[in-house]
Amino acid sequence: MSQQQPNNPLHGLKLEQILVRLQEHYGWKGLDAEIKVNCFYNNPSVKSSLKFLRRTPWARAKVEALYMQTFCQ
Numbered sequence: 890m891s892q893q894q895p896n897n898p899l900h901g902l903k904l905e906q907i908l909v910r911l912q913e914h915y916g917w918k919g920l921d922a923e924i925k926v927n928c929f930y931n932n933p934s935v936k937s938s939l940k941f942l943r944r945t946p947w948a949r950a951k952v953e954a955l956y957m958q959t960f961c962q
Contacts, residue, residue, distance in 0.1 A: 898961040907956045
């Protein structure tokens, strides 16, 4: 069952899409400056960052908040 979520700006976006768009906007150094997590500092890649963010809810929440702050206002 598909429910509409008109007030959720992240509805329909995958974590990979969010991460790629943030990385294109900020770069890895900029992401590390905004969100201090090792996956953005130590040998960063989309694949390794996704693996970490999927296992770490607090880090994922920070990435989603940065996305909304950057692109949804």
